[in-house]
Amino acid sequence: MACTINVNLPESSYEIQIAPSTLDKLGEYMSKLELGRKVLIVSNPTVFELYGARVVNSLEANNYQVFTCILPDGESYKNLDSIKEIYDACIEHRLERSSTLVALGGGVIGDMTGFAAATYLRGINFIQAPTTLLAMVDSSIGGKTGVNHPKGKNLIGAFYQPKFVLIDPEVLQTLPEREFRAGMAEVIKYGVIWDAEFFAQMEASTHLDSIKTISPELLETIIKLSCQAKADVVGQDEREAGLRAILNYGHTIGHAVESLTGYTEVIHGEAVGIGMVAAGEMAAELGMWTKAETERQNHLIAKAGLLTHLPKINIDEIITAIQIDKKVRDGKVRFILPTQIGKVEITNEVPTDTIRSVLNNLQRM
Amino acid sequence: MACTINVNLPESSYEIQIAPSTLDKLGEYMSKLELGRKVLIVSNPTVFELYGARVVNSLEANNYQVFTCILPDGESYKNLDSIKEIYDACIEHRLERSSTLVALGGGVIGDMTGFAAATYLRGINFIQAPTTLLAMVDSSIGGKTGVNHPKGKNLIGAFYQPKFVLIDPEVLQTLPEREFRAGMAEVIKYGVIWDAEFFAQMEASTHLDSIKTISPELLETIIKLSCQAKADVVGQDEREAGLRAILNYGHTIGHAVESLTGYTEVIHGEAVGIGMVAAGEMAAELGMWTKAETERQNHLIAKAGLLTHLPKINIDEIITAIQIDKKVRDGKVRFILPTQIGKVEITNEVPTDTIRSVLNNLQRM
Ligand SMILES: NC(=O)c1ccc[n+]([C@@H]2O[C@H](COP(=O)([O-])OP(=O)(O)OC[C@H]3O[C@@H](n4cnc5c(N)ncnc54)[C@H](O)[C@@H]3O)[C@@H](O)[C@H]2O)c1
Ligand SMILES: NC(=O)c1ccc[n+]([C@@H]2O[C@H](COP(=O)([O-])OP(=O)(O)OC[C@H]3O[C@@H](n4cnc5c(N)ncnc54)[C@H](O)[C@@H]3O)[C@@H](O)[C@H]2O)c1
Ligand SMILES: [Zn+2]
Ligand SMILES: [Zn+2]
Numbered sequence: 261m262a263c264t265i266n267v268n269l270p271e272s273s274y275e276i277q278i279a280p281s282t283l284d285k286l287g288e289y290m291s292k293l294e295l296g297r298k299v300l301i302v303s304n305p306t307v308f309e310l311y312g313a314r315v316v317n318s319l320e321a322n323n324y325q326v327f328t329c330i331l332p333d334g335e336s337y338k339n340l341d342s343i344k345e346i347y348d349a350c351i352e353h354r355l356e357r358s359s360t361l362v363a364l365g366g367g368v369i370g371d372m373t374g375f376a377a378a379t380y381l382r383g384i385n386f387i388q389a390p391t392t393l394l395a396m397v398d399s400s401i402g403g404k405t406g407v408n409h410p411k412g413k414n415l416i417g418a419f420y421q422p423k424f425v426l427i428d429p430e431v432l433q434t435l436p437e438r439e440f441r442a443g444m445a446e447v448i449k450y451g452v453i454w455d456a457e458f459f460a461q462m463e464a465s466t467h468l469d470s471i472k473t474i475s476p477e478l479l480e481t482i483i484k485l486s487c488q489a490k491a492d493v494v495g496q497d498e499r500e501a502g503l504r505a506i507l508n509y510g511h512t513i514g515h516a517v518e519s520l521t522g523y524t525e526v527i528h529g530e531a532v533g534i535g536m537v538a539a540g541e542m543a544a545e546l547g548m549w550t551k552a553e554t555e556r557q558n559h560l561i562a563k564a565g566l567l568t569h570l571p572k573i574n575i576d577e578i579i580t581a582i583q584i585d586k587k588v589r590d591g592k593v594r595f596i597l598p599t600q601i602g603k604v605e606i607t608n609e610v611p612t613d614t615i616r617s618v619l620n621n622l623q624r625m
Numbered sequence: 626m627a628c629t630i631n632v633n634l635p636e637s638s639y640e641i642q643i644a645p646s647t648l649d650k651l652g653e654y655m656s657k658l659e660l661g662r663k664v665l666i667v668s669n670p671t672v673f674e675l676y677g678a679r680v681v682n683s684l685e686a687n688n689y690q691v692f693t694c695i696l697p698d699g700e701s702y703k704n705l706d707s708i709k710e711i712y713d714a715c716i717e718h719r720l721e722r723s724s725t726l727v728a729l730g731g732g733v734i735g736d737m738t739g740f741a742a743a744t745y746l747r748g749i750n751f752i753q754a755p756t757t758l759l760a761m762v763d764s765s766i767g768g769k770t771g772v773n774h775p776k777g778k779n780l781i782g783a784f785y786q787p788k789f790v791l792i793d794p795e796v797l798q799t800l801p802e803r804e805f806r807a808g809m810a811e812v813i814k815y816g817v818i819w820d821a822e823f824f825a826q827m828e829a830s831t832h833l834d835s836i837k838t839i840s841p842e843l844l845e846t847i848i849k850l851s852c853q854a855k856a857d858v859v860g861q862d863e864r865e866a867g868l869r870a871i872l873n874y875g876h877t878i879g880h881a882v883e884s885l886t887g888y889t890e891v892i893h894g895e896a897v898g899i900g901m902v903a904a905g906e907m908a909a910e911l912g913m914w915t916k917a918e919t920e921r922q923n924h925l926i927a928k929a930g931l932l933t934h935l936p937k938i939n940i941d942e943i944i945t946a947i948q949i950d951k952k953v954r955d956g957k958v959r960f961i962l963p964t965q966i967g968k969v970e971i972t973n974e975v976p977t978d979t980i981r982s983v984l985n986n987l988q989r990m
Contacts, residue, residue, distance in 0.1 A: 271635075340705065351776045354949060379744070382771060382782040383864075406747060411716045417747040418783060499748075584719060 263484055267401060267491040269421060269498050276401060276425040276487050278480065283314050283428040286362070286389060287322030293423055295385050296358030299324045300349055302373040303364040304333040307391050310434055315364055315389065327353045331369070335523050338368045338407050340416065346376035350384075360385040360423070366392035366439070367399035367528075371417070374405030378420030388425040392435055393443025394529055396427045397450070397486035402494040402504075412584070413519065419499055427487075429479050432471050437565075440471050442529025444564035445510070447482055449536060450489035452557055453509045456602030458485045462560060469565030506604050509596040510536035513619070516581035520573045533566035534622070541618045542610055543597040553601055570622040578619060579612065628849055632766060632856040634786060634863050641766060641790040641852050643845065648679050648793040651727070651754060652687030658788055660750050661723030664689045665714055667738040668729040669698040672756050675799055680729055680754065692718045696734070700888055703733045704772050705781065711741035715749075725750040725788070731757035731804070732764035732893075736782070739770030743785030753790040757800055758808025759894055761792045762815070762851035767859040767869075777949070778884065784864055792852070794844050797836050802930075805836050807894025809929035810875070812847055814901060815854035817922055818874045821967030823850045827925060834930030871969050874961040875901035878984070881946035885938045898931035899987070906983045907975055908962040918966055935987040943984060944977065 262279030277289060290299075299319055303312060308330055319326045329349035331342050346361070355361075361384065363373035370388055377386030388400035406417020432440060451459030461481065467473035474482075490507070497504040514535030517526055526534070540554040558568050582593050592608040593615075599605050627644030642654060655664075664684055668677060673695055684691045694714035696707050711726070720726075726749065728738035735753055742751030753765035771782020797805060816824030826846065832838035839847075855872070862868040879900030882891050891899070905919040923933050947958050957973040964970050 340709065344705065347774060347781060351774060351780065375744075379740075379771075379781050379783055381780060382769065382784055404747065406744075409712060409716060415716065415746065416712060416744050418744055419747055 263480070265484065265487045265491055267421075268495045272421040274422060274424055276427060276491070278427040278429065278483055278487065280430045280476070281428060282426055283311060283389065283431065284318050286315055286387075286426055287318035287320070287324060289424060289426060290319070290324070290360070290387065291322050293385075295360045295423070296356055297323065297325050298327070298353065298355050298359040299362055300327045300329055300346075300353060300355060300359070301362045301364055302329045302331065302346055302369055302376070304331055304369060306333045307365040307369070311364060311391065311431060315362065319362075331372070335368055335408070338372055339409075340407055342372055343376050343379075343407055346372065347380055350376070350380045355380065355384060357381050357384055360387060362387045362389055363400075364389045364391065365395070366390065367395045370395050370399050371405050371414075372407055374403070374420050374422065375407060375417055378405055378418040383420065385423050386420070388422045390425070390427060391431045393432055393440050393483075394446055396429070396483050397443060398446045398490060400425050400427075401487060401490045403498065413515065427483060429476070429483055432479070435471065437470055438527070439529075441469055441565045442527050444468060445529040445533040445536070445561070445566055447486050448557075448560050448564060449507075449509050449532065450486045451560070452536065452598055452601060453506050453596070453604045454489040454493065454602060455485060456600075458489070459560070459601050461485075463556070468560070468563045505594070505606055506596050509598075509604055510534075510539055512582055512593065512595055513538040513578065516578045517570070517573065519581060520577055521571060526567070526571060530567055533561045533564070533568070534570055537561060537568045538570070538618055538622055539595060539597055541622065542595065542614055543599070545614050545618060546597070546610070548605070549598050549600055553598065556601060557598070570619060572623070575616060575619045575623070579615065628845070630849065630852045630856055632786075633860045637786040639787060639789055641792060641856070643792040643794065643848055643852065645795045645841070646793060647791055648676060648754065648796065649683050651680055651752075651791055652683035652685070652689060654789060654791060655684070655689070655725070655752065656687050658750075660725045660788070661721055662688065662690050663692070663718065663720050663724040664727055665692045665694055665711075665718060665720060665724070666727045666729055667694045667696065667711055667734055667741070669696055669734055671698045672730045672734070676729060676756065676796060680727065684727075696737070700733055700773070703737055704774075707737055708741050708744075708772055711737065712745055715741070715745045720745065720749060722746050722749055725752060727752045727754055728765075729754045729756065730760070731755065732760045735760050735764050736770050736779075737772055739768070739785050739787065740772060740782055743770055743783040748785065750788050751785070753787045755790070755792060756796045758797055758805050758848075759811055761794070761848050762808060763811045763855060765790050765792075766852060766855045768863065778880065792848060794841070794848055797844070800836065802835055803892070804894075806834055806930045807892050809833060810894035810898040810901070810926070810931055812851050813922075813925050813929060814872075814874050814897065815851050816925070817901065817963055817966060818871050818961070818969045819854040819858065819967060820850060821965075823854070824925070824966050826850075828921070833925070833928045870959070870971055871961050874963075874969055875899075875904055877947055877958065877960055878903040878943065881943045882935070882938065884946060885942055886936060891932070891936060895932055898926045898929070898933070899935055902926060902933045903935070903983055903987055904960060904962055906987065907960065907979055908964070910979050910983060911962070911975070913970070914963050914965055918963065921966060922963070935984060937988070940981060940984045940988070944980065
């Protein structure tokens with residue numbers, strides 16, 4: 261079983277390859293792309309220990325000269341200092357314009373590697389080998405790269421597309437269950453914003469909260485349809501001039517929840533789950549979709565083992581936080597709100613009172 | 626007298642406006658571009674003291690909310706720390722995606738401002754208001770942005786186009802004469818690589834080495850034809866896939882000379898002048914163009930008050946330095962060599978012996 265999804269962009273189309281054990285074939289795939297001989301693998305100790313050797317072997321077997329840059333594990337290292345370490349490795353090993361960075365890890369490694377690739381020598385090749393569910397279905401596709409600033413997440417970055425995305429679903433076997441569930445939030449997001457049939461498929465599955473209980477077939481379908489949804493959206497709007505913003509569904513409140521809980525108490529996907537619940541409730545409140553649809557969404561989020569209520573956070577702080585988020589335009593907060601399962605709209609007309617009352621309700625649950 | 630040059634690019638065309646006193650019209654021009662209200666001017670104390678007030682006034686008169694970020698003056702500050710200062714100012718003043726950075730200064734300020742604009746929120750608007758000759762005719766156009774790494778110049782950067790370039794030739798009156806001459810090296814470059822008629826026009830002028838002796842008309846022509854040459858080349862090859870590399874004429878040896886003299890003994894334009902002499906001599910040596918053409922070029926470079934011989938630098942160190950330059954592909958050094966006034970070719974077939982003997986001769990002169 262294997263499948264290929266094309267990300268079609270005006271200047272830089274590329275393939276996503278999804279197949280079990282495909283990690284051992286990175287070298288082969290790369291050979292088709294006609295890249296330079298030097299490859300720098302960027303990873304962290306957790307992931308590199310588990311999968312590094314397989315990738316190195318595959319590359320060396322295909323005559324690449326392989327170097328590594330192992331950064332500390334964790335979102336708190338997603339900053340300019342780590343980018344400097346990647347630059348230093350690039351310079352130490354004299355990487356050239358035709359050289360390639362391979363991101364082997366989750367979204368943290370992927371975002372940083374992409375940003376370093378975008379900015380070393382004004383852009384060298386880069387390949388995503390995502391190893392978390394979130395990175396497979398979301399962060400590895402679409403070219404958003406970057407790092408955090410002490411004052412805010414992802415404030416520094418670039419749009420820069422990978423040359424290739426290699427997804428081996430088997431590596432999820434070692435992923436902590438919590439990370440798996442967090443990734444499922446983004447998966448469910450695609451169902452709500454883009455693909456009602458996919459949403460229904462997930463509703464039909466008895467389990468959705470653990471890699472142990474999901475069949476390899478369903479897992480592959482989940483990854484495939486999520487990648488397809490992301491590829492569709494990004495293919496229509498690479499630079500987030502309009503449509504692409506729908507991918508931020510659940511993220512307005514989500515980002516605030518993440519940041520106000522210090523990024524560890526509630527991790528990204530969990531926060532997005534809560535954010536989707538909040539967005540759904542706002543939409544119901546404003547009469548944009550039905551209470552029944554909100555319930556269907558919330559039920560699926562709960563089935564994935566994700567929180568559907570708001571942790572103890574001061575609601576005024578959430579309101580303030582969403583004002584300084586990137587999604588503000590001329591001072592107005594933009595929300596993505598669903599109009600039916602599979603469809604969303606972008607609006608900056610949500611009254612602050614509505615935001616406040618929805619958040620209050622979600623906290624009292 | 627005023628003229629507009631269009632830089633035509635697939636995704637991001639823009640105008641270069643060249644006119645005396647046009648610095649007072651930045652606000653008016655910006656209003657036509659429909660940008661957000663927040664503007665951050667990035668400059669250095671030298672330039673901001675001379676011209677800052679005029680730019681601020683023009684912007685405020687057009688209802689922009691103006692902030693400033695004044696960085697220390699000098700190439701040695703063209704690094705990631707300065708970029709961080711720009712980020713901090715962006716965040717402090719809550720710049721949004723629709724906000725604009727204005728680079729008011731020479732190439733150092735322009736390159737850094739462009740890179741910060743490229744990477745803050747994954748890209749915000751940016752405008753070039755170049756105040757050195759080099760920045761007017763070269764660095765402000767074409768979207769190469771970036772900073773230095775302790776191990777090498779411009780190793781970190783991005784391709785990112787300005788929304789607009791505003792050139793007021795009058796500001797060159799305050800530019801140190803040495804900087805003016807350095808800029809003339811790039812001007813002469815365009816004659817050699819692209820525009821034989823322009824080259825002849827400069828040959829026809831009695832003086833070429835000082836803003837005091839060049840008529841305002843000739844100065845405007847020089848800026849205009851240089852911008853046009855750069856716009857033509859970049860319009861055909863934005864990302865340096867091929868043709869654009871010809872802009873590196875004189876830069877292979879030039880970069881080595883700059884770096885080996887610590888970037889202050891010989892400044893960029895001066896080094897490029899020497900690099901062009903070296904490239905011309907190599908071309909003559911290899912029979913690619915005539916000895917007479919080399920002489921014409923060298924004569925024009927000398928008339929601009931630029932060095933035509935190589936300062937005391939160990940030639941082996943130059944050879945090593947050009948090997949680690951960005952212009953290396955799979956280990957081979959690429960040179961841009963002239964075939965006649967107005968035309969160059971790209972080659973990686975210059976024997977090291979030829980390089981060495983040409984450099985030796987240039988040092989003995
Ligand atoms: N670029 C985008 O479009 C985009 C989209 C969404 C999220 N993101 C970013 O992605 C980041 C989150 O990514 P993430 O959720 O993948 O977190 P992560 O990269 O921190 O990975 C989570 C943890 O799992 C470990 N891990 C990864 N793969 C493993 C495996 N196969 N087996 C065992 N352990 C493994 C990691 O070492 C880490 O400790 C955030 O920084 C977020 O901003 C980016
Ligand atoms: N992006 C590109 O395509 C490109 C091309 C060529 C060079 N560059 C870069 O440009 C930089 C060099 O730029 P530069 O030569 O403009 O140097 P610069 O920016 O350092 O300016 C030279 C000096 O002149 C001063 N100055 C500037 N304008 C003045 C004015 N009107 N009156 C009085 N003083 C003034 C500056 O404060 C500075 O001290 C280098 O870093 C080089 O890498 C970039
Ligand atoms: Zn997300
Ligand atoms: Zn130059």
